[in-house]
Amino acid sequence: MVEVLKSSFEDLFPIIETCIRESSFVAFDTEFTGLTADSSNTETLFDDGPARYAKKRRDVQQFIMVQIGLSAFIEIPHENRYRVHTFNFYVYPGSFGSVNVKFLCQASALEFLCRHNFDFNKFIYDGISYLNEEQEKVLCNEIEELSVATDAECDYDEITVQEISSKISEWLATAKNEDKLVLEKPPSK
Numbered sequence: 001m002v003e004v005l006k007s008s009f010e011d012l013f014p015i016i017e018t019c020i021r022e023s024s025f026v027a028f029d030t031e032f033t034g035l036t037a038d039s040s041n042t043e044t045l046f047d048d049g050p051a052r053y054a055k056k057r058r059d060v061q062q063f064i065m066v067q068i069g070l071s072a073f074i075e076i077p078h079e080n081r082y083r084v085h086t087f088n089f090y091v092y093p094g095s096f097g098s099v100n101v102k103f104l105c106q107a108s109a110l111e112f113l114c115r116h117n118f119d120f121n122k123f124i125y126d127g128i129s130y131l132n133e134e135q136e137k138v139l140c141n142e143i144e145e146l147s148v149a150t151d152a153e154c155d156y157d158e159i160t161v162q163e164i165s166s167k168i169s170e171w172l173a174t175a176k177n178e179d180k181l182v183l184e185k186p187p188s189k
Contacts, residue, residue: 001086001087001088002015002085002086002087002088003088003090003122004016004087004088004089004090004128005090005122005126005127005128006090006092006126006127006128006129007126009128012087016070016072016087019072019074019085019087020070020072022072022074023072023073023074024073024074024075024082025073026070026071026072026073027069027070027071027073028068028069028070028071029068029069030065030067030068030069031065031066031067031069031109031113031118032060032063032064032065032066032109033063033064033066033103033104033105033106033109033110034060034062034063034104034105034106034108034109035059035060035063035106035109036059036106037059037062037063037104037106038058038059038062041055041056041058041059042055043055043056062103062104063103063104063105063106063109064093064101064103065091065130066090066091066092066113066118066123066127067088067089067090067091067118067123068088068089068091069086069087069088069089070086070087070088070089071084071085071086071087072084072085072086072087089128090119090122090123090126090127090128091123091127091128091129091130092123092124092127092128092129092130093129093130093131094127094129094130096129096139097138097139097142097143098138098139098142099131099135099138099139101135164183167181167183168181168183
């Protein structure tokens with residue numbers, strides 16, 4: 001199994017693409033922050049396929065996807081077997097412009113992820129960002145209207161922000177009522 005993160009995606013993409021193109025079939029698996037948000041969406045024996053799908057879809061839309069598993073099965077000619085290439089993508093919705101995803105978590109789903117060694121740090125810090133169709137439209141509209149800050153407009157990097165935050169935390173821990181903290185504007189990138 002190959003772990004695919006934001007930091008490795010570009011390097012691994014050609015390999016993933018080749019495996020998919022050469023495959024006879026692929027299989028997907030997904031992990032979410034929960035599965036059942038509303039008891040009115042509970043499946044019954046009387047649900048047909050489309051009804052069951054609609055209920056599951058409504059339920060899962062309140063949660064976010066945290067991981068995608070992809071297995072590409074490549075037939076080995078004349079051997080009656082397959083070679084399998086499996087990729088495990090950590091995905092994280094991130095935030096950009098006005099798109100700042102809110103989502104539910106279900107305790108049992110998080111416990112399941114923990115039991116199966118899901119790495120929450122990789123999920124948050126190195127998960128591959130994604131948007132759904134609605135979010136993409138919102139963001140495209142904002143970009144067209146030039147109302148979104150781009151990376152080029154960002155003056156400070158994460159380390160600088162962390163250093164400033166540390167100074168503020170240290171000051172808060174020792175400050176008296178009348179004390180003031182003056183911060184110098186850090187140099188731009």
